[in-house]
Amino acid sequence: MSILIALPKGRIADEMMPMLAGTPLALDAKAMKSRVLRIPTATPDVEALLLKGRDLPRYVAAGVAVLGVVGSDTLDECEVDLLELADLKLGACRLSLCAPAGVDLAALRLRPHLRIATKYVRMTRAWLRAQDLTAELVPLQSSVELAPILGLADAIVDLVQTGGTLKAHRLKEIEVIGRTSARLVAARGAYLSEPGRVAPLAKLLISTLSRA
Amino acid sequence: MPTHTPHYPDLLFPATRRLRRWEGVLMEKLEGHGYQELRPSLVLREPVEERSICFFDGDHLVALRWDFTVALARMLVRRFPEPPRRISYAGDVFRRTAQPWEPVEHFEVGCEHIHLDPAERREVDLELAKLIMSLPAVLGFKGGILALGHAALLRRPMEAESLPRALASRLVWALDRRSLHRAAEALEGHPAAPRLLAHAETLLAEPDGEASLAALGQSPYAALLEEERAHLQRVLVNLTPLLPEHLTLRLDLADVKGMDYYTGPTLRLWAPGAQHELAAGGRYDGLFPELGRPWYAAGFCVRLTRLLDLAETRPELFETL
Numbered sequence: 001m002s003i004l005i006a007l008p009k010g011r012i013a014d015e016m017m018p019m020l021a022g023t024p025l026a027l028d029a030k031a032m033k034s035r036v037l038r039i040p041t042a043t044p045d046v047e048a049l050l051l052k053g054r055d056l057p058r059y060v061a062a063g064v065a066v067l068g069v070v071g072s073d074t075l076d077e078c079e080v081d082l083l084e085l086a087d088l089k090l091g092a093c094r095l096s097l098c099a100p101a102g103v104d105l106a107a108l109r110l111r112p113h114l115r116i117a118t119k120y121v122r123m124t125r126a127w128l129r130a131q132d133l134t135a136e137l138v139p140l141q142s143s144v145e146l147a148p149i150l151g152l153a154d155a156i157v158d159l160v161q162t163g164g165t166l167k168a169h170r171l172k173e174i175e176v177i178g179r180t181s182a183r184l185v186a187a188r189g190a191y192l193s194e195p196g197r198v199a200p201l202a203k204l205l206i207s208t209l210s211r212a
Numbered sequence: 213m214p215t216h217t218p219h220y221p222d223l224l225f226p227a228t229r230r231l232r233r234w235e236g237v238l239m240e241k242l243e244g245h246g247y248q249e250l251r252p253s254l255v256l257r258e259p260v261e262e263r264s265i266c267f268f269d270g271d272h273l274v275a276l277r278w279d280f281t282v283a284l285a286r287m288l289v290r291r292f293p294e295p296p297r298r299i300s301y302a303g304d305v306f307r308r309t310a311q312p313w314e315p316v317e318h319f320e321v322g323c324e325h326i327h328l329d330p331a332e333r334r335e336v337d338l339e340l341a342k343l344i345m346s347l348p349a350v351l352g353f354k355g356g357i358l359a360l361g362h363a364a365l366l367r368r369p370m371e372a373e374s375l376p377r378a379l380a381s382r383l384v385w386a387l388d389r390r391s392l393h394r395a396a397e398a399l400e401g402h403p404a405a406p407r408l409l410a411h412a413e414t415l416l417a418e419p420d421g422e423a424s425l426a427a428l429g430q431s432p433y434a435a436l437l438e439e440e441r442a443h444l445q446r447v448l449v450n451l452t453p454l455l456p457e458h459l460t461l462r463l464d465l466a467d468v469k470g471m472d473y474y475t476g477p478t479l480r481l482w483a484p485g486a487q488h489e490l491a492a493g494g495r496y497d498g499l500f501p502e503l504g505r506p507w508y509a510a511g512f513c514v515r516l517t518r519l520l521d522l523a524e525t526r527p528e529l530f531e532t533l
Contacts, residue, residue, distance in 0.1 A: 079310070080311060082389070084391040192357075192482060192489075194484050199418060
């Protein structure tokens with residue numbers, strides 16, 4: 001039976017794929033050019049599943065894939081029981097509170113009805129609790145930067161890598177509330193019940209993908 | 213991970229037959245070792261646990277039985293001035309699990325050994341370990357891994373460092389995820405962080421028997437944990453020659469699951485490739501003192517729901533079904 005590794009599409013994948021090239025876990029180039037989402041690797045019996053970040057934890061937690069690479073922002077937003085074996089430090093970002101230029105945290109605190117738009121509801125809620133702040137959370141899935149400009153929210157909580165998108169929308173990062181990066185995760189059952197099968201593969205992924 | 217309805221499974225003919233058969237052979241095995249069955253009510257009136265399924269019975273908030281050990285402990289304290297030494301149980305409990313897609317109803321068979329003299333602990337733990345080791349043969353699966361842990365390996369260092377409750381919970385959560393970087397995040401800025409992280413690294417190192425115990429001897433808390441290390445060493449020496457064929461004994465020093473409950477050695481039985489442990493148990497000497505009785509206790513529970521799942525999804529793991 002093949003071992004399946006769940007790999008993310010998108011931002012983390014852009015950094016990760018070149019690192020896998022030429023290693024025993026390099027993905028089959030021909031399959032990558034096709035539309036299949038189950039890709040053979042250079043190691044027989046090890047295949048990669050290409051998944052959207054939000055779906056990936058469930059594939060691993062349910063044991064369909066024994067290992068996976070996923071952003072900590074995604075992990076922190078979902079409640080699944082899996083092992084988080086390493087911080088690969090890929091795709092590192094800040095999770096930040098951002099507001100229109102000229103607005104700071106003190107000003108936001110004074111708003112009688114503070115509205116914050118975000119895709120990261122759980123992490124934002126935890127930060128608000130720690131800050132003893134009350135706010136209405138406006139859950140959005142994309143283009144969060146538009147919310148303060150168009151009056152949907154007073155501020156946003158979003159991932160910031162270079163700050164380019166914020167600048168383009170005249171927003172300013174006013175508080176870093178967390179840091180995120182790609183993590184190597186494992187299915188609890190597979191890792192603990194078949195250590196001889198899964199642990200060497202986990203070690204290989206860590207040595208290949210870790211960005212110190 | 214949103215789920216809109218809890219998962220209440222129905223059992224069809226083959227699963228029902230297996231459940232009946234496994235319950236029967238396990239209870240027979242336990243009875244053969246002197247365990248007598250008790251059955252606490254399915255509806256509990258005690259303060260309701262967070263993961264339980266609760267509802268109003270008239271004006272009273274009640275809960276479906278969510279854990280046999282807790283329900284039995286309350287029953288024993290209410291009804292028995294001296295504890296019956298060996299008790300067994302079989303039936304279902306209802307609780308929400310960490311994975312939202314898992315069933316809420318769980319079928320279990322288990323046993324508990326309750327005693328008054330702490331000097332009996334070693335003998336009792338060995339008796340229970342032997343019983344767990346016999347489970348693969350009793351249930352007809354081909355092999356497995358028995359993981360041996362000890363709840364005090366993390367608890368005592370955290371107590372020694374007077375870690376606040378919330379921080380201790382975060383550290384336990386991080387270790388349960390086998391995540392050293394999350395432990396480092398949790399401990400950031402705490403004066404004991406370097407010591408606790410060095411210890412966490414020792415616990416998280418890959419389990420490999422004697423070498424793990426030797427590494428534990430180099431932990432910053434080695435002196436504090438000398439008794440626990442000696443205990444694990446003794447258990448390894450005692451159990452290894454008794455291991456049935458196809459069962460592997462493995463040390464898992466980072467096993468912190470249930471640490472708010474377990475106080476001593478823990479055992480978990482895994483089938484290769486299974487997503488969940490099939491049986492789990494250990495020593496929980498804090499339970500009865502909390503209820504006002506100076507009794508010591510250890511026990512284990514066989515998770516029949518998980519065996520039923522495994523029988524459906526991985527029949528090749530069983531000799532017979």
